[in-house]
Amino acid sequence: MAVNDPETGNLKPSALSRVADHFREFGEWLAVGNWVYGAIALLVIGALLLPPISLPQRLHLTGYTPLNAANPSVSHPDGITIRVHPGENVSLRVRLDSVPQAIFMQGAAGSDLKAALAAIPPVLQVKSPFYRIQTGSRTAGPATIEVAIPNDAEPWETLDLYTWTGTAWEWVGGTLDREREALIARVDRLPSSVVVMQTLPVVPAIGTVAPGEAVSGPAASLLTQVMLPGLYLGADGMLIGKPPTPPSGSPEALLLVGNRPTGQPLNRALLEDLLANPEVQARHIAEVVAHAAGYAGVTLNYEGVTPEQKDAFSAFVAALAEALHAQNLRLEVMVPAPSRADSGWDPGGYDWAALGRAADALVFPLPDNPTAYAEGGAVPSLMEWAVGQVGRYKLRAAVSSLSADSGPDGVRYVGLEEALAPFGQVQPPAESSVQPGQEVVFALVGQVTSITPMESAGTYAIAYRTGQGESRTVWLGTPSFLARKLDWALRYHLGGVVVHDLLSPGNMPGVAEAVDGYRVAAGLSQPTTLEVVWKVEGPRTAEERVTLTQPEFRWKAPETAGTYTVSAAIAGVSRGAAQVNVVAPTPT
Incomplete structure (x- = not known):
C-alpha cells in the first residue's frame, strides 16, 4: 500500500509497508544462518544484565536511592540509615545491602569477606550484620551513618563502628545515642561498609610527667612510659630550654615539648608565627625530630590554640607526625578539656578527630570535681563524646593523684600536708x-567551714576560708577517688591513662595500689575512710579514732596524776599537740 508524499506528490510506501519490508529482510538474513549471531548477541546482553555481572548496577544505573534536600535519608530494614543534611546542598546516590551476622561469621559470604573475617583483630567482636554501602555519585559525602544497636551488645558504651577497606579494618567511630539506641557517625566520605564491633579492654599504657626527677618510688614499676619536659617553642621555630636526659631501660621515655615554660605566661605570638609561616614550621619540625633522638617519641603540649587556628594546627600536627613516623618515633598530643555546650562538647581550637587521625595517642584531662564522676555527671557524657571523635585505643585520660585546691583562680594540685592545712592545729584546753x-x-x-563526704567518689570536699576571706574547696586525693577516676578509663576501654604527680612525695598512702588495681582491671577499691587519730601520752596512754567529719576528741582525765600530751594526726600528717596537767586528787 502506498500514500501520496505531500511535498513531492509522488507515491511512497506506507509505514505499515516499511515495517513489513524490514521483517522480510530480517527473515532473509536469518535464513542464511545469521540467526546464530543474533542468539549470541542476546545471550551476551542477558549475561551483562543479569547477576553476577549486573552491569546496570555496576554502572550505578539501578538500585540506588538519590539523597538530597528533598529526600535526605535512606534506610535498610536490617538497621542502618544514611542521612545527608538538607542545608549542606549534598547530592548522593546510595545503595544499602547487608550480610547477616551469622553468614558473615561462618565465612559463607564470599571470598572477599572471608579475608575480612580472618583479619578481625582479637580485641574486636562482630555484633551486627556486615552492611555494604555503595555510592553511585561523584561524591561520597559528607553524610551521617546511623546504625541501630543490635541485641546482645552490652555494654553499649564500648561499641564502635568499623569498616573493612579490603585489606584492613579501620575505625569509623560512632557516638552513642542512648535515646535512639543507635551509634551515629558523621563522616566526610561514606565508607564502603560498616560493622558494629564490641571492643575489648587492652593492656593499658600508664604514664606520668617526671619534671627533672628520678623515676623511682612505689609507683615507678607500674609505669609503661614517662614524659620528660624541658624543651619549649621559641622564636623562629627553634626550641629553647634544657633537653632532659632520657632514662635507660623501662619505662619508655617521651620528650615532652610545650609552648609555655612553667610559671610563665603564654606567648601567643610564637604559636601564631609557627602556624602561619611555612619556613618557621619546617624548622620547628626539624628541631623536634632532631631532639627526639634517643626517645621513643614526642608528647606535644601546645596550649592556647584558637578556633580560627584549628585547621592550621591540625595540619601542623599531621606534618610533625609524618616526620616522626619516618624515624620510627611516636607522637602523642595533649589537648585541653572541651567545654560543655548545648549540643554536647566544644573542643575549641583542637579538632580531636583530625588530631586523632594523625597522632598515635590523644591525652585529655578528666575533671577534678568529684560530682562529675557520678552517674549522669559530666564524665560519662564526656567519655561517650570522646570515643566518638577518636578511636578509644588512642585515647589517654589524664588525672592527678594529688589533692585539688579549687578557688576563684582555678584549680591547683597540692600535696597531702597542704591539703590538710585548713584543719589547723590541736587547740589547747581552756x-x-x-x-x-x-x-x-x-x-x-583552723579555717575549715564544712566537711562533706562524697561517698560516690570516695573522697571529701573540705571547704575553708583563707585569711583574706576567700572561699576555697579542697578535694582530697584519696586512693579511692583516684581509683574511681581510672575506672572510667577502664569502663570505656581507653588505651591508657596519664597520672600526673604520681611520683610526688605529697601523695596519700595507697595511691600506687589504686593504679595497680586499674592496671590489672581489679575493679574499684573500698572507699577511703579518713579518720583523726588522737593519741594520749603520759603516765597513762590512750588512742582513739574519730571520723573526719566530727574531729573532736572527748577525753576523761585519768586518776593517775601527771602531765599528758594529746596529739592528733590525719592520714599520718600531724595536726599538732597540746599538754594538760592532771592534778593529784585532794585528800578528804
Missing part, C-alpha cells in the same frame, strides 16, 4: 590543769 575524772574536749582549730 584549763591547763584538770581534776581526775574531768572531761576535756580537744578540737582542731
Whole structure:
C-alpha cells in the first residue's frame, strides 16, 4: 500500500509497508544462518544484565536511592540509615545491602569477606550484620551513618563502628545515642561498609610527667612510659630550654615539648608565627625530630590554640607526625578539656578527630570535681563524646593523684600536708590543769567551714576560708577517688591513662595500689575512710579514732596524776599537740 508524499506528490510506501519490508529482510538474513549471531548477541546482553555481572548496577544505573534536600535519608530494614543534611546542598546516590551476622561469621559470604573475617583483630567482636554501602555519585559525602544497636551488645558504651577497606579494618567511630539506641557517625566520605564491633579492654599504657626527677618510688614499676619536659617553642621555630636526659631501660621515655615554660605566661605570638609561616614550621619540625633522638617519641603540649587556628594546627600536627613516623618515633598530643555546650562538647581550637587521625595517642584531662564522676555527671557524657571523635585505643585520660585546691583562680594540685592545712592545729584546753575524772574536749582549730563526704567518689570536699576571706574547696586525693577516676578509663576501654604527680612525695598512702588495681582491671577499691587519730601520752596512754567529719576528741582525765600530751594526726600528717596537767586528787 502506498500514500501520496505531500511535498513531492509522488507515491511512497506506507509505514505499515516499511515495517513489513524490514521483517522480510530480517527473515532473509536469518535464513542464511545469521540467526546464530543474533542468539549470541542476546545471550551476551542477558549475561551483562543479569547477576553476577549486573552491569546496570555496576554502572550505578539501578538500585540506588538519590539523597538530597528533598529526600535526605535512606534506610535498610536490617538497621542502618544514611542521612545527608538538607542545608549542606549534598547530592548522593546510595545503595544499602547487608550480610547477616551469622553468614558473615561462618565465612559463607564470599571470598572477599572471608579475608575480612580472618583479619578481625582479637580485641574486636562482630555484633551486627556486615552492611555494604555503595555510592553511585561523584561524591561520597559528607553524610551521617546511623546504625541501630543490635541485641546482645552490652555494654553499649564500648561499641564502635568499623569498616573493612579490603585489606584492613579501620575505625569509623560512632557516638552513642542512648535515646535512639543507635551509634551515629558523621563522616566526610561514606565508607564502603560498616560493622558494629564490641571492643575489648587492652593492656593499658600508664604514664606520668617526671619534671627533672628520678623515676623511682612505689609507683615507678607500674609505669609503661614517662614524659620528660624541658624543651619549649621559641622564636623562629627553634626550641629553647634544657633537653632532659632520657632514662635507660623501662619505662619508655617521651620528650615532652610545650609552648609555655612553667610559671610563665603564654606567648601567643610564637604559636601564631609557627602556624602561619611555612619556613618557621619546617624548622620547628626539624628541631623536634632532631631532639627526639634517643626517645621513643614526642608528647606535644601546645596550649592556647584558637578556633580560627584549628585547621592550621591540625595540619601542623599531621606534618610533625609524618616526620616522626619516618624515624620510627611516636607522637602523642595533649589537648585541653572541651567545654560543655548545648549540643554536647566544644573542643575549641583542637579538632580531636583530625588530631586523632594523625597522632598515635590523644591525652585529655578528666575533671577534678568529684560530682562529675557520678552517674549522669559530666564524665560519662564526656567519655561517650570522646570515643566518638577518636578511636578509644588512642585515647589517654589524664588525672592527678594529688589533692585539688579549687578557688576563684582555678584549680591547683597540692600535696597531702597542704591539703590538710585548713584543719589547723590541736587547740589547747581552756584549763591547763584538770581534776581526775574531768572531761576535756580537744578540737582542731583552723579555717575549715564544712566537711562533706562524697561517698560516690570516695573522697571529701573540705571547704575553708583563707585569711583574706576567700572561699576555697579542697578535694582530697584519696586512693579511692583516684581509683574511681581510672575506672572510667577502664569502663570505656581507653588505651591508657596519664597520672600526673604520681611520683610526688605529697601523695596519700595507697595511691600506687589504686593504679595497680586499674592496671590489672581489679575493679574499684573500698572507699577511703579518713579518720583523726588522737593519741594520749603520759603516765597513762590512750588512742582513739574519730571520723573526719566530727574531729573532736572527748577525753576523761585519768586518776593517775601527771602531765599528758594529746596529739592528733590525719592520714599520718600531724595536726599538732597540746599538754594538760592532771592534778593529784585532794585528800578528804
